[in-house]
Amino acid sequence: MEVYQPLEETCQAALDLLGCDLAWLLEVEDESLCSRALVSAKGNSAAEVFLWRLHGTAARHSRFPLEPQTNALATLLMAGSVRLNLPIAELRSLPDGLRLARAFNQLRHAYLHVLPLYAAQTPLGLLVLATDERANVEHWQNASLIKILSMQACTALQNRRLMASIAAREAQMRADQTFLKRVLDTMGDSLLVLDEQARMQYVNNRLLLISGYAREELYGKSVGMLFHASTRDQLVRNLQRNGRGTLKFSQQLVTREGRSVPVLMSRATMQSNSSELTILVLSDLTEQKQREQALEQQSERLQALNRAAQALNATFDQQRVIALLLHTIREIIGSTQANVFLPASEHAELFYILTEESLSTPNTRPTLVHLGHSLAGRAALERRSQLHSSSQQRNEIAVTSSGDALALPLIVADKLVGVLEVLAPSEGAFSRDDVEFLENLSVVAAAALEKASLYQSLQQRAMALQQTYDELRRSERLKDDLLQSLSHELKTPLHKIMMQLQILDDEMYGALNAEQHNSLRAALGWSAQLAGIVDEIVIVQALSADDLHFTAVDLARLTAQAVRKVRMLAGELQLEIALEIADQVPPARGDETHLLIVLEQLLDNAIKFSPEGARIEVKVLQDSAHSVLICVRDHGIGIPAELHERIFERGYQVESGITRRFGGVGLGLAMVRRIIEAHNGRIWVESAPDAGSAFYVQLPIFDTRDSMNAHAASA
Incomplete structure (x- = not known):
């Protein structure tokens, strides 16, 4: 580039005057040292090798940070003193100097001569000279060669900056002119520039579009050719330099085809060199009205x-x-x-x-x-x-x-x-x-x-779903009513059957042999099982708090009683039942008969789902100031998390094989929940597949005020 030519000539002069082997000129710019010129007595290829060794690229305008703590060149510049016959080996002790020393060593240079370039105490750059041998610097100093070379380098750098500034301003002016012309050519109104004789010197694209003329048909011609004959002469006289008349804002522009276009004209003047130019701006009122109508529509x-x-x-x-x-x-x-x-x-x-x-x-x-x-x-x-x-x-x-x-x-x-x-x-x-x-x-x-x-x-x-829902509700009510009625109707005959079977088994009507006793006792067991199912149906369908008789229930005693009832069955299956009762468990508020049903049902489920030889753990404790807790834990097949709520639904059973093995109609846990909720308590399960199940029953503690209220109500 021409702007860097004086800098390269300065480097070449350093080689010629001082007999150096390499001259490198760097300039301070934007908080960095920029490489501007590099000349080697060993040829351009040697200069390229130096740059490759230094940066890994042959780019001649590389930059170095102007930070003495991170860069050796910045350290030498900011020191501000001329260094002559500086051994290149000493560069290794400077920040990042090892890389610089290796680059000079690559060209077999042994000494550096560093000339910081300053103007009015402001750093301009750095001139670095390299020689293969130690130089006769006394000769350089006696002949003022160092001073002359430094001044020449400073002048070259200042000239480069001036030329770069001028080039930047010229580029900006050209860009501004291009932008201004683009603005004028794309503006919505017509624009004309006239000389002192009202001749057209410039028109924008908008005027060409409206008038239908080409630029070459208008430039140098009188502006009057664009206006109506009735106002043309007066308009031209007023637009000329010596014109003194007043211009009318409203004019008629005549197109190349002779069509009249109403325009609104505004005027301004500007000085250009020794002449005065007139600027006319014409707004097409027809298009404006059309635009207004179009925008309104x-x-x-x-x-x-x-x-x-x-x-x-x-x-x-x-x-x-x-x-x-x-x-x-x-x-x-x-x-x-x-x-x-x-x-x-x-x-x-x-x-x-x-x-x-x-x-x-x-x-x-x-x-x-x-x-x-x-x-x-x-x-x-x-x-x-x-x-x-x-x-x-x-x-x-x-x-x-x-x-x-x-x-x-x-x-x-x-x-x-x-x-x-x-x-x-x-x-x-x-x-x-x-x-x-x-x-x-x-x-x-x-x-x-x-x-x-x-x-x-x-x-x-929604209507179809509502109809289906209503039908299901009716069916559900009908089923509930039927089950309730059926269970009540079955209960009395079943008890009578069981009484008669018990009388026969007690030999009140005569002696029986062993086979007859076995048959009667089997019939009694099946009848008791059927009666239990009927009781479950009654509880699930209609049990409420009004059906319960609340007293202070000793859960420790009641739980032990339930465990004793199932120990024989558990022993047959080689199951161990471990009962753990905490000290001073307060009595619960509940119906003892129904709570015994809950405990027996939970223990029965634990036995059903436990493998042979497993352990069943039963705990009773006080878990808060207002409640007691019963936990029945087995180590059986477990229950998936998504079924933790469904198992308490009527008729739902986790595994059909268990039903076939032990019987039941899937009302046990539904009945348990109904009883616990009627006690204003809570029941839940914690379980996972193959990890067993733990059923928790939480019941309110008996309050003596409940007993007082009950006595007052009965009185």
């Missing part, structure tokens, strides 16, 4: 679209959506006819046609039509708008209007929900704004129709 249509969107989204009735859509089209577009085609779900390829007339007539069933190759059919098939111009052949598509016709598919998430067909007023044509408005409206209408359809479908499903 666009604003009205946006407001209409917004109102329509709000109205369409506010209703969930499909026919109401269509009526609002057609009314909006008639009001904004002025269309005499618009139709909506909805797919008939029960007839493939058929559509229902709905119009304002059909929607306003009560009890009118929409007509089914086949769209075929009609305009609406093509819109439905191709999934894009179809415009039928009035100039097209009538036999191409099925339309009856003499004006334009537009069919727009109503699509939501790639699903066709209908087709909108709009006919332009008689002999009329759709403008681009009309088509854009209808396309936007069709998007809103499609979403509203889909929403209304989904709402209608949801309503139908």
Whole structure:
């Protein structure tokens, strides 16, 4: 680059004057030392080797941080003193000096001569000279060569900065001129620059577009050629340098074809060298009015679209959506006819046609039509708008209007929900704004129709679900009533049967042999089992707090009693039951009979689900100031987490094989929960597959005030 040529010449002068082997000039710029010129007496390849060794690249304008603590060159510069015959080996002791020393050693240089370059105590740069042998520096100093070379290097650096600044300003001026011309050429108004004789020196693109002239037809010509003959001469006289008249703001610009365009003219002057230039700005009032009208119409249509969107989204009735859509089209577009085609779900390829007339007539069933190759059919098939111009052949598509016709598919998430067909007023044509408005409206209408359809479908499903739910409720009540009635009806006969069987077993009617006793006792066991099932049904179906007799229940005693009842069965299965009762467990508030049922049921479940030889742990303790806790833990098959709630439902059993092995109808845990909830208590399970199960029952502690209230009520 030419801007660096003086710097390279300075380096070459250092080689010639001082007999050095390498000259390297660096400049301070942006808080860094920038390599600007590098000349080697051993040739350009040696310089490139030096740079490669230093940076791994041959780039001549590399940068070094201007930080003495991290860079050897910065250390030498900021020291501010000339260093002559500095052994290159000493560079290794400076920050990051090892890399620099290796680069010089690569070219077999042994000594450095460092000249810091300052101007008014401001660092400009650094001139580094290298020699293979120790130099005769006394000769350099006596001849003032060091001083001369330093001054030359400072001057070269200052000149480079000045040239770079001038080049930057020139580039900025060119950019500003280009930008100004671009602004003038793209501005919305026409602009002319006139000389003192009212001749055109510059016109922007906007004027060329309005007038129809080319630049070469206007430059150097009188501006009067652009204005109406009635005002031309007076206008030119007023625009010339000696003109004194007043300009009218409103003028008529005449185009190349002779068409008049009303413009609003404003004037300004500026000095250019020794002459005065006039600047005219012409605003096209016709286009301004057209823009105002277009903006006003666009604003009205946006407001209409917004109102329509709000109205369409506010209703969930499909026919109401269509009526609002057609009314909006008639009001904004002025269309005499618009139709909506909805797919008939029960007839493939058929559509229902709905119009304002059909929607306003009560009890009118929409007509089914086949769209075929009609305009609406093509819109439905191709999934894009179809415009039928009035100039097209009538036999191409099925339309009856003499004006334009537009069919727009109503699509939501790639699903066709209908087709909108709009006919332009008689002999009329759709403008681009009309088509854009209808396309936007069709998007809103499609979403509203889909929403209304989904709402209608949801309503139908909700009604069907409600009917199903009501039927299930009736069936559930009927089943509950039947089970309740059946259980009560079975209870008395069962007890009578058991009494008679017990009388026979007691030989009140005569002696029995061993086989007869065994048969009677088996029948008694089966009857007791059936009676237990009936009791479970009664408890699950109808038990409430009103059916319980609350007293202070000694849970330690009651739990021990339940454990004694099942020990024999557990022993047959080689199961160990460990009972642990904490000290001073307070009595619970409960119905002793029903709590015994709960304990027996939980122990029975633990026995059922425990493998042979396993251990069952039962604990009773006080877990808070207001409650006591019972825990029954087994080491059986466990229960998955997702079934922890379901096992307390009526009829649910974890594993059908257990049912076949031990029997039961799946009411045990449902009955337990019913009893505990009637006690205002809580039951839950902690379990995982193959990790056993722990059932917890939490009951309120008996309060002596409960006993006092009960005595007062009975009194």
